[in-house]
Amino acid sequence: MNERPASDRADQPLRSAVVLGGSHAGMLAARALAGFVDKVTVVERDALPDGPGPRRNLPQARHAHMLWSGGVRALEDLVPGAAERLSAAGAHRQAVTTDMVILSPQGWFRRWPVSHRNLLCSRDLLDATVRAAVLDDARVELVERTEVLGLVGTGAAVTGVRVRHDDGTERVLDAGLVVDATGRSSRAPGWLAALGLPEPRRRVVDSGLAYASRVYRAPEGARRGYPVVSVTADTRQEGPGRSAFLLPIEDGKWIVTLSGTRGGEPSPHNDDFVRFAREELRHPAVGELLTHAEPLGDVVFTRSTANRRYFYERMPRWPENFTVVGDALAVYNPVYGHGMTIAAQSAVVLREVIRRRGWGAPGLARRVQKALARPVGTAWDLATGQDVFYEGATESGPTLRDRVVAAYVNRVLLTATGNGRIARRLTDVTSLERGPEVLLTPGVLLAAAFGPLKPPLEGAPLTAEERKAAGL
Known part of the structure; x- marks a missing residue:
C-alpha cells in the first residue's frame, strides 16, 4: 500500500531514500520506506546471490539463527506471507515451549503448551526470501x-551519500532520508564526526565468547518436527560459561552451535566438536544427539560475539535525514538470538514514526532514533544482564543494579521450570513480544516469591519417540 501523502508540491522534501546495506536489516528498512517515497536505493558492497547462498561479508550467517515470535510478527507486518513462504521452503515453525528441550541455569524447562511460535531456518534461506519479496x-x-564513502551534507542535515562503484567511478546519491544498515562494520561514528558532530557514547560488554558451528544431516526419523535442544550456561557458577544449541532447519538438517567464554572456548577443529558437546557442558544431551547425525561440512569458528551499543539517541545534536538501524546501532551476543528480531521490529518502528509524523517532518530522524532505543534497549538488557557476570566482560564488573536484577530474573527462571503461567510471561519477554515490565506485575512477583509449583525434572524431557528417532 502506498502511504505517501497526496501532496506533490515542489517544496516538499525529496521523496527518495537510500539504505546502506542489503542484508536482513537493510532490506526490511527498505520495505518500511517504500510506502512513503518514489524510490528506495539499497546500496550493497557485495554481489548478492539470486537465491539462498553464502555472502562474503556475512560470516555470521554460518552460525545458528532464530527469528523469535516477536520478530515473526514484525516480519509478517512488513512482508505479509513471508512466514508461509519460508515454511513452504522448509523452515520450521517452532512451538514454544512445546518443541523445546532446554536446560536453563535453574534446571530443565517443561514442555508447556504452545504459547509462541518461532521460526527456524538457515540465515541464507531467510535472507533470500525477504530479499526477493x-x-x-x-x-x-x-x-x-558499491562502497559507501561517506555522508553528504552538514551537521544539521544529511542530503545524501557518496559512493564508489566497483569500476572506480564515484557519485552522490541524493536522498530525503539515509538509513545506515551496514552492520557491525558501520562507519557512522566517523561519518558523523566528518560533519562536525560529537562522538557518540558507546558501551561494550564482552564475555569473551567463542562460537563453533557445524551443520549435520539429522537421522532419518528426526528430520522433521524435532525439537530445539539447548544446554545453557549458568553464570552463577565459577569459571567459564559453556552452551550448546541444536536447531532443526530446512532440508532435514540440524545446525549446532557450541560456545564458551574465556578459558572455556570450543575448538575450531572438526574432531573435537562432538567431544566438547558431550564432555564440557553441564549435560551431554546435544553431544549424544550428534552420535548418529552426519556432518555436512567443517566447523565454522568465530570470536565476534561482543555486545556493543551506540547511544545515538542521547547525542546532543543529530542531523536531519539520517538514522542508524540493525547491527550498526547495536549488536548482541548471538547466544541470545535477538539480532534478527530487533532488525524486523526496528523497521516497523521506522515505518510507524514516519506514518505518524509525516515524511520530511522537522526532527523526524531524531524521533526515529529515540524510538528505536526501546526495542534495542530490551534486547540489550537481556543480553548484557547475563554477560556482565563473566570475568573481563567489563572494566568494572557488574553493578549493584545488575546483581539485584539478575537475582530476581534467576528466581523467575526457577519458578518458570515448574509454573506454566510464569513460563509464558518469561517467554513473552525473551521472544520480544512484550517488554520486561510484564515480569514486575503483582501476579508474577507473588508467583516468584512462592516458587515453582511442580518438582524439578530429573533429565532432558525428550519423548521416547524422539530418542528412538535420534538413535538413542
Missing part, C-alpha cells in the same frame, strides 16, 4: 558492488 517492489532498486 522486497526487490519485487518496483520502488526498490538494488545497487551492488
Whole structure:
C-alpha cells in the first residue's frame, strides 16, 4: 500500500531514500520506506546471490539463527506471507515451549503448551526470501558492488551519500532520508564526526565468547518436527560459561552451535566438536544427539560475539535525514538470538514514526532514533544482564543494579521450570513480544516469591519417540 501523502508540491522534501546495506536489516528498512517515497536505493558492497547462498561479508550467517515470535510478527507486518513462504521452503515453525528441550541455569524447562511460535531456518534461506519479496517492489532498486564513502551534507542535515562503484567511478546519491544498515562494520561514528558532530557514547560488554558451528544431516526419523535442544550456561557458577544449541532447519538438517567464554572456548577443529558437546557442558544431551547425525561440512569458528551499543539517541545534536538501524546501532551476543528480531521490529518502528509524523517532518530522524532505543534497549538488557557476570566482560564488573536484577530474573527462571503461567510471561519477554515490565506485575512477583509449583525434572524431557528417532 502506498502511504505517501497526496501532496506533490515542489517544496516538499525529496521523496527518495537510500539504505546502506542489503542484508536482513537493510532490506526490511527498505520495505518500511517504500510506502512513503518514489524510490528506495539499497546500496550493497557485495554481489548478492539470486537465491539462498553464502555472502562474503556475512560470516555470521554460518552460525545458528532464530527469528523469535516477536520478530515473526514484525516480519509478517512488513512482508505479509513471508512466514508461509519460508515454511513452504522448509523452515520450521517452532512451538514454544512445546518443541523445546532446554536446560536453563535453574534446571530443565517443561514442555508447556504452545504459547509462541518461532521460526527456524538457515540465515541464507531467510535472507533470500525477504530479499526477493522486497526487490519485487518496483520502488526498490538494488545497487551492488558499491562502497559507501561517506555522508553528504552538514551537521544539521544529511542530503545524501557518496559512493564508489566497483569500476572506480564515484557519485552522490541524493536522498530525503539515509538509513545506515551496514552492520557491525558501520562507519557512522566517523561519518558523523566528518560533519562536525560529537562522538557518540558507546558501551561494550564482552564475555569473551567463542562460537563453533557445524551443520549435520539429522537421522532419518528426526528430520522433521524435532525439537530445539539447548544446554545453557549458568553464570552463577565459577569459571567459564559453556552452551550448546541444536536447531532443526530446512532440508532435514540440524545446525549446532557450541560456545564458551574465556578459558572455556570450543575448538575450531572438526574432531573435537562432538567431544566438547558431550564432555564440557553441564549435560551431554546435544553431544549424544550428534552420535548418529552426519556432518555436512567443517566447523565454522568465530570470536565476534561482543555486545556493543551506540547511544545515538542521547547525542546532543543529530542531523536531519539520517538514522542508524540493525547491527550498526547495536549488536548482541548471538547466544541470545535477538539480532534478527530487533532488525524486523526496528523497521516497523521506522515505518510507524514516519506514518505518524509525516515524511520530511522537522526532527523526524531524531524521533526515529529515540524510538528505536526501546526495542534495542530490551534486547540489550537481556543480553548484557547475563554477560556482565563473566570475568573481563567489563572494566568494572557488574553493578549493584545488575546483581539485584539478575537475582530476581534467576528466581523467575526457577519458578518458570515448574509454573506454566510464569513460563509464558518469561517467554513473552525473551521472544520480544512484550517488554520486561510484564515480569514486575503483582501476579508474577507473588508467583516468584512462592516458587515453582511442580518438582524439578530429573533429565532432558525428550519423548521416547524422539530418542528412538535420534538413535538413542
